[in-house]
Amino acid sequence: MSRRPLPYPELILYNGKIRTFANQNPSCEALACSGSRIVATGKSDDVRRFAGPETRMIDLQGRTAIPGLTDTHVHLSEKGTAEMELVDCRDFYVEVHSVADILQRLANAAATAPRGSWLIAHGSPMQDFRIADHRFPDKHDLDRVCPDNPVTISFGAHVTIANSLALAAAKITRDTPDPAGGHIKHDSQTGEPTGELHERAQLIVKKVAPEFNYLQLKDGIVFALNQCLERGVTTVHDIVRYAEPVRAYQEIYKEGRMHARVSILPRVIESMIESKSLTELGLITGFGNEWLRIGGVKMSIDGGITGRNACFHEPYENDEHNHGIIRIQQDELNHTVQVCHDAGLRCCVHAIGDKAFDMALDAYENAIEHSPRKDHRHRIEHMGNWLATPKLMQRMVRSGIVAIPNIAFAYYIGDAILDCVGERRLTKAFPFRTLLKNNVIIAGGSDSPGYWPVDPLRDIACAASRKMRWGEVWIPEERITVAEAFAMHTTTAAWVGFEERDKGTLEVGKLADIVVLADDPFAIEPEKIKDLKVELTLVGGEIKYQA
Ligand SMILES: [Zn+2]
Numbered sequence: 001m002s003r004r005p006l007p008y009p010e011l012i013l014y015n016g017k018i019r020t021f022a023n024q025n026p027s028c029e030a031l032a033c034s035g036s037r038i039v040a041t042g043k044s045d046d047v048r049r050f051a052g053p054e055t056r057m058i059d060l061q062g063r064t065a066i067p068g069l070t071d072t073h074v075h076l077s078e079k080g081t082a083e084m085e086l087v088d089c090r091d092f093y094v095e096v097h098s099v100a101d102i103l104q105r106l107a108n109a110a111a112t113a114p115r116g117s118w119l120i121a122h123g124s125p126m127q128d129f130r131i132a133d134h135r136f137p138d139k140h141d142l143d144r145v146c147p148d149n150p151v152t153i154s155f156g157a158h159v160t161i162a163n164s165l166a167l168a169a170a171k172i173t174r175d176t177p178d179p180a181g182g183h184i185k186h187d188s189q190t191g192e193p194t195g196e197l198h199e200r201a202q203l204i205v206k207k208v209a210p211e212f213n214y215l216q217l218k219d220g221i222v223f224a225l226n227q228c229l230e231r232g233v234t235t236v237h238d239i240v241r242y243a244e245p246v247r248a249y250q251e252i253y254k255e256g257r258m259h260a261r262v263s264i265l266p267r268v269i270e271s272m273i274e275s276k277s278l279t280e281l282g283l284i285t286g287f288g289n290e291w292l293r294i295g296g297v298k299m300s301i302d303g304g305i306t307g308r309n310a311c312f313h314e315p316y317e318n319d320e321h322n323h324g325i326i327r328i329q330q331d332e333l334n335h336t337v338q339v340c341h342d343a344g345l346r347c348c349v350h351a352i353g354d355k356a357f358d359m360a361l362d363a364y365e366n367a368i369e370h371s372p373r374k375d376h377r378h379r380i381e382h383m384g385n386w387l388a389t390p391k392l393m394q395r396m397v398r399s400g401i402v403a404i405p406n407i408a409f410a411y412y413i414g415d416a417i418l419d420c421v422g423e424r425r426l427t428k429a430f431p432f433r434t435l436l437k438n439n440v441i442i443a444g445g446s447d448s449p450g451y452w453p454v455d456p457l458r459d460i461a462c463a464a465s466r467k468m469r470w471g472e473v474w475i476p477e478e479r480i481t482v483a484e485a486f487a488m489h490t491t492t493a494a495w496v497g498f499e500e501r502d503k504g505t506l507e508v509g510k511l512a513d514i515v516v517l518a519d520d521p522f523a524i525e526p527e528k529i530k531d532l533k534v535e536l537t538l539v540g541g542e543i544k545y546q547a
Helices: 044-048 076-085 099-112 139-145 164-169 201-206 214-230 243-254 275-281 330-343 354-370 390-399 407-421 432-437 456-465 482-487 491-496 526-531
Strands: 011-014 017-019 030-034 037-042 056-059 064-067 069-074 119-123 151-155 159-162 182-186 193-199 233-240 261-266 292-294 297-300 347-350 379-381 402-404 514-517 534-539 542-546
Touching: 011 044, 030 044, 037 044, 069 456, 069 491, 076 119, 076 214, 076 233, 076 243, 099 119, 099 139, 099 151, 139 159, 139 164, 139 193, 151 164, 151 201, 159 201, 164 193, 164 201, 182 201, 193 201, 214 233, 214 243, 214 534, 214 542, 233 243, 243 261, 243 292, 261 297, 275 330, 297 330, 330 347, 330 354, 347 354, 354 379, 354 390, 407 456, 432 482, 456 482, 456 526, 482 491, 482 526
Parallel strands: 011 056, 017 064, 069 233, 119 151, 233 261, 261 292, 297 347, 347 379, 379 402
Antiparallel strands: 011 030, 030 037, 064 514, 151 159, 159 193, 182 193, 514 534, 534 542
């Protein structure tokens, strides 16, 4: 038998406290969904009247529903497989308090690994600051517990430690010069490499280590997307740097295994993908469908804060010659931004230090001046974390540049950042109140899942309470309201994704991406929002996660 779609909704949620986040009718009791979209909102009795015999009815029993959440900056496809496969030494995920704890985990893994096979482990960024020894392990530590296996352990994106076998496989000796944009640390007495590799020097080892195979990559992506749903995330903006993840996403979608929506941001510098590949095909931002689309392009200016490689005008604390690392020259940056801007590709430029902010803004202002275009929605990744001077904010607003701060950095490693950047530069760290007051557009990104889990509820709690994992209530005057914090992951995030017609609020005509929470985030202490249980996540009107 075949028949036309039924004239009544497939799903009705009723008897709830539905926070629509819409300007008009910010709350309702019920909503109806049909064909992935919301078709009615209102009082329970009114909406229930639309039900047909096959309509699925969900009684919310007074629980709160909100729009699906967006994380605007993740490395999900790159890290998803690692979440399943790697030796986990991250103190934000497992109990690890010392170098000995890390070595124990590696020894356990080595015990079952075939002799000679690679062991790839991951730690957390700036873990040296938090563990009892206040240092990273070095190659000698790793050699002791894993004498027969090449081992690497990365601490965040910017530092990797390799043992002797891994260094040998990569042919790194005492005479190997630093690659451009990278640093090989040497023992000050012997001149031998210690195993500690910074920024691009990590690539020397990564190139010889085995990669995950394609099937593992796909399974890892599915796994990581499903984890997003558990925290109410229905859309991510994922940074990719080679073809396989893009192909994997398309296949996963066709196979019916894609349960959260993805906007991909191909990295076009330090990447296997060139901006030319996109522009030659004529791709512009938004290409794709509701599940998978091109969200723009990504490029990086400086290194990361966790490896002390973000580039500042003033040097790091107790490290007077270190200003950080610039990974791209202004000319190349200007050119790439201009080409992408002209082609209709939105740019997302990573800039962490204030020197890098200036370079990013110079490139944007230059491109916009050459070819004025209003609705570019260009972004600066990590802008809004600190050093948002009045001049900088004026430049952001004048050119309409979006800031993507990452308060998870404050929550997890704010104390370590204070230690290396210094209190003076961080009197206004994560100044969300100031940014909003100055009309800078901010949306939330977490840089997960390599460092910490994707969890906007944690980030919302932190932005509204300023309560950090390391105990302090940090700069409470920069608190924003719970509604403003949610906007960073709903309404504003949808706009930043060029998807404000489809997402961000629960209104008739929009996608039925809905999260049901165990409690009302607006009725509890803001810091408790991070502990809120997600009970149900719907994407396109279908239940994709149920607690
Ligand atoms: Zn990132």
